[in-house]
Amino acid sequence: MKLSVIGCGYLGAVHAAAMASIGHEVVGIDVDESKIASLSQGEAPFFEPGLPEILSDGIASGRLSFTTDMAQADGAEVHFIGVGTPQQKDGYAADMTYVNAAIDALIPHLRPGDIVAGKSTVPVGTAAGLAERLASTGATLVWNPEFLREGFAVKDTVDPDRLVAGVPLGDEGARAADILREVYHPAVAKGTPFIVTDYATAELVKVAANAFLATKISFINAMAEIAEVTGADVTQLADAIGHDARIGRRFLGAGIGFGGGCLPKDIRAFTARAEELGRGESVGFLREVDAINLRRRERAVQLVVDALHGDMFKKNITVLGAAFKPHSDDIRDSPALDVAVRLRGLGAWVTVTDPEALHNAARVHPQLNYVEDRDEALRGADAVIVVTEWDEYRGGLDPEHAAQLVAGRVIVDGRNCLDAAAWRAAGWTYYGMGRP
Ligand code: UDX
Numbered sequence: 001m002k003l004s005v006i007g008c009g010y011l012g013a014v015h016a017a018a019m020a021s022i023g024h025e026v027v028g029i030d031v032d033e034s035k036i037a038s039l040s041q042g043e044a045p046f047f048e049p050g051l052p053e054i055l056s057d058g059i060a061s062g063r064l065s066f067t068t069d070m071a072q073a074d075g076a077e078v079h080f081i082g083v084g085t086p087q088q089k090d091g092y093a094a095d096m097t098y099v100n101a102a103i104d105a106l107i108p109h110l111r112p113g114d115i116v117a118g119k120s121t122v123p124v125g126t127a128a129g130l131a132e133r134l135a136s137t138g139a140t141l142v143w144n145p146e147f148l149r150e151g152f153a154v155k156d157t158v159d160p161d162r163l164v165a166g167v168p169l170g171d172e173g174a175r176a177a178d179i180l181r182e183v184y185h186p187a188v189a190k191g192t193p194f195i196v197t198d199y200a201t202a203e204l205v206k207v208a209a210n211a212f213l214a215t216k217i218s219f220i221n222a223m224a225e226i227a228e229v230t231g232a233d234v235t236q237l238a239d240a241i242g243h244d245a246r247i248g249r250r251f252l253g254a255g256i257g258f259g260g261g262c263l264p265k266d267i268r269a270f271t272a273r274a275e276e277l278g279r280g281e282s283v284g285f286l287r288e289v290d291a292i293n294l295r296r297r298e299r300a301v302q303l304v305v306d307a308l309h310g311d312m313f314k315k316n317i318t319v320l321g322a323a324f325k326p327h328s329d330d331i332r333d334s335p336a337l338d339v340a341v342r343l344r345g346l347g348a349w350v351t352v353t354d355p356e357a358l359h360n361a362a363r364v365h366p367q368l369n370y371v372e373d374r375d376e377a378l379r380g381a382d383a384v385i386v387v388t389e390w391d392e393y394r395g396g397l398d399p400e401h402a403a404q405l406v407a408g409r410v411i412v413d414g415r416n417c418l419d420a421a422a423w424r425a426a427g428w429t430y431y432g433m434g435r436p
Helices: 010-021 033-040 052-060 097-109 126-138 151-156 170-183 185-189 199-230 234-242 263-276 284-306 337-345 358-364 374-378 399-405 422-424
Strands: 002-006 025-029 066-067 078-080 113-120 140-141 163-166 193-198 315-320 349-353 383-386 410-413 429-431
Touching: 002 010, 002 097, 010 025, 010 052, 010 066, 010 151, 025 078, 033 066, 052 066, 052 151, 052 410, 066 185, 078 170, 097 113, 097 337, 113 170, 126 140, 126 199, 140 170, 140 199, 163 170, 163 199, 170 185, 170 193, 185 410, 193 199, 199 234, 199 284, 263 284, 284 337, 284 410, 284 429, 315 337, 315 374, 337 349, 349 358, 349 374, 374 399, 399 422, 422 429
Parallel strands: 002 025, 002 078, 025 066, 078 113, 113 140, 163 193, 315 349, 315 383, 383 410, 410 429
Antiparallel strands: 140 163
């Protein structure tokens, strides 16, 4: 099939390349010329495992191209909208500027029968409004939310755990759902659940999923706070409750909490939208979820301060990690980088290392010292804090080896990812998050 993908950021670039990898002819369209130039050469503008391979294969096959020219969308059967919906600068709601601009630019190129498939995360009610705007073109709007996780984006796009299509009523909706089934043919053929809903439900599925995940993380972090005043161990607690299949162990990792381009802004936008709908109290708990999450960063900073007996002046602190999670170079709302910045604000000399995210971090926070080599970064540290659980900092870092490099054997495990006993045995003072 011939497809267009409008917006070539994280979601759109992966979607375009993944759709070409399953045999479609795809054009990716974005207003950012430098992004289009690098994608056209098969270069991913961000770190995502597996993406460079499918980009260069797609381009070499002739099935995948990128352009800034919206006219190239002409003739595509399905037009995916994958532009960003960031948090507004002066509020909690989602900024819909890019979605509206994409739709306006696309409208002149639509033919009757075309499908416009919205993938961006939007406030519930958006799709109904967009469908009205598209009515005069004869195109059909479907809402097809994306659940990809950074670091696993290619796999999640080609082989998702479920597909959701919000469609209009009647034959028009049934036809649109069938066309989406054709788009995602390999996943549909292997029996991936394909859930057809109305627009509002499809929009809500996405925000509800992210709100649930954020709540799960903040729940365990709230338990970590209780563990801290009772001497309990939150990691054992998570293991024990996680064995209950109704609860499950995933997303019960206590630590410095969630960040990234999705969970924080999505729960805030959801709260703002619920208030507009007169149902603010229904998701009032998400404010608490946000507050617990932000408190954990403060707690990690406090652990370092306490470990250094309150004296941060001229202290060397090495921060292991900058990305909001491993397997990503994304630093948007990164708890890791936030902790580093706060430590620096207290007067310490902060050195940050990360396998992928240093370039992005240095652009936004030039006041920190960045060192690529992990061991070099550890040299002379008075305290070390792990804030992104990359393999090279968890199992990959030998506490005996690290002890030879530092000035003081103090380690704060902001992700509860280290073997506390092994670090203590090597002479380190170990502090976890919600662990004795
Ligand atoms: C998330 C959703 O998982 C995905 O389905 C949606 O499409 C986009 O938002 P992503 O932002 O890539 O994906 O990251 P995710 O893996 O969900 O992690 C989010 C944050 O939560 C990270 O900062 C991570 O470190 C943190 N986290 C995750 C925890 O603190 N504890 C956990 O147990 C799990």
